[in-house]
Amino acid sequence: MRPAPSDDQPAHPKGPGVLDHTGAPHAPPGASIAALDSKVLVLNKLYMAVRVVSARRAFVLLAREIAEVIHADDGSYANYDFETWAQLSEMRETFDDHAHDWVRAVSFDIAVPKIIRLVGYDKLPAQNVKLNRRNLFARDHNRCQYCGHHFPTSELSIDHVVPRTQGGPDTWTNLVCACVKCNSRKGGRTPTQAHMKLIKKPTQPKRNPLISVRLNNDKYASWKAFLDEAYWTVELR
Numbered sequence: 001m002r003p004a005p006s007d008d009q010p011a012h013p014k015g016p017g018v019l020d021h022t023g024a025p026h027a028p029p030g031a032s033i034a035a036l037d038s039k040v041l042v043l044n045k046l047y048m049a050v051r052v053v054s055a056r057r058a059f060v061l062l063a064r065e066i067a068e069v070i071h072a073d074d075g076s077y078a079n080y081d082f083e084t085w086a087q088l089s090e091m092r093e094t095f096d097d098h099a100h101d102w103v104r105a106v107s108f109d110i111a112v113p114k115i116i117r118l119v120g121y122d123k124l125p126a127q128n129v130k131l132n133r134r135n136l137f138a139r140d141h142n143r144c145q146y147c148g149h150h151f152p153t154s155e156l157s158i159d160h161v162v163p164r165t166q167g168g169p170d171t172w173t174n175l176v177c178a179c180v181k182c183n184s185r186k187g188g189r190t191p192t193q194a195h196m197k198l199i200k201k202p203t204q205p206k207r208n209p210l211i212s213v214r215l216n217n218d219k220y221a222s223w224k225a226f227l228d229e230a231y232w233t234v235e236l237r
Helices: 055-063 082-090 133-139 180-186 209-215 218-226
Strands: 039-043 049-054 067-073 076-080 102-104 109-111 115-118 156-160 175-179
Touching: 039 055, 039 218, 049 055, 055 067, 055 082, 055 115, 067 082, 067 218, 076 082, 082 109, 115 218, 133 156, 133 175, 156 180, 175 180
Parallel strands: 039 115
Antiparallel strands: 039 049, 067 076, 067 115, 102 109, 156 175
């Protein structure tokens, strides 16, 4: 089993002017940097989802021959190495332009893959969703769990349902998303003590909340075939 890919491995460019020093496609001035920031699902050798990475990172893994492209279409899928995927991308008419992001290399355009597979990595994904601020906001859909209104991330905070001063733990079932006004009103009290009510009981998600958000977008529909219920805890990086 190969070790998990790391960011300090040397790149192996496939040709002059096609890749930059990281192994990713070179984006000349005016190219869409947003395409390199789009998300790609990463599978292990056994076709189990293990993480989500940026397209930039996915191209690095492909160029280093650590990964291959998995192209899903109408319930079936095909495997391509980086060179073959680049050649296939030259026949752009075979792709649905609206279904793919595109990155312009020096001499050609290349489609951003939706899914890649680590050819020598068979480690299983973690089975617990990480408890962090980003995942909490995603679980609660940026909605204050007291007033029920939606807010931008900058206007939200994390509230302990049972305050720390009363022994409340840092757990999925005791942490909720709250707006500044409701958090201030509640203070160091329980909802009952503050005469406030949660709009729903906080629970630990069975799957990464951010993955669920992405699956609502048709752009990532091809991920569903590889996201078995047992492996929804893939990590976003």
